[in-house]
Amino acid sequence: MTGYLTTHVLDTARGCPAEDLRIELFRIEGDTRVKLKTLVTNDDGRTDEQILPAEDFKLGEYELVFHAGAYLDACGTPPESPRFLDIVPIRFGMSEASHYHVPLLLSPFGYSTYRGS
Template identity: 35%
Template sequence: MSTDTTASVSTHILDTSAGRPAGGVAVHLRARSGSAAHWQALGGSATDADGRCKDLPALPAGTTHVRLDFAVEPYFAHIAEKQADAQQDAPANRDSGAVFFPEVTVTFAVHPGEHYHVPLLLNPFGYSVYRGS
C-alpha cells in the first residue's frame, strides 16, 4: 500500500503530421478536489525540444481531478510560418492554414500515490490522448 497522499502528472506531445515531438507548446495544469469543486490553477510549463513537460507543478493533497490545457494554435502557426518561408513559391494549401482545434483540454481522474503520464498525439485536424506509463 502506498503512503503517498498525492498523485503526479507528466505529459508529452507528438506531432503526428510531422512525425516528431512538438516543442514549445504551452501547457497549463489545474486541479480540483471532488467533482463539484472549483478548478485551482496550479501553473504551467512548455514542452521542450523532445515534446516533454518535465516541470509541471505538483498536485495538492486531496486532488481527485486534473485538467491539462494545451495551447496548440501558436505551435501550428509557427510551423506554418516556417513552411511558408521555406516554400515561398509552393502552391497554396487547400485549407487556409487554420487549426481546427486551437486548444486541447484533457480532464481525468486521479488517485493518491499514482503517476499519470498523458501523451497527446496531435495534428492540425485532430488529436488523441491516452494514459501512458
C-alpha cells in the same frame, strides 16, 4: 508509491516531438478550475519538470490545457479562421497515488490521448 504527473506531446502530422507548446494545469474543485501552473514543452516534446511533482500531488480531478493552435501557427501549419483545433483540454481523474502520464498525440485536424506509463 508517491503519485506524480507527467506528459509529452507528439506532432503526428510532422512525425516529431512538439517543441514550445504551452500547457496549463488546472485542479478541478467542484465547478471551479484552479490554475496550478504553466509549462512549455522542450525539444523532446516533454516538460523539463514533472507537471505535478510528488510533493504537490493530491488525488482528484485535473485538466491539462494544450495550446495547440499557437504551436501549429509557429510550425507554419497553414492557418484557418478559425483554426479547427486551438485549445485542447483533457480532463481526467487521479484516484491512486501512482505515476500518471497523460500524453497528447496532435495533428491539425485531430488528437488522441491515453493513460501512459
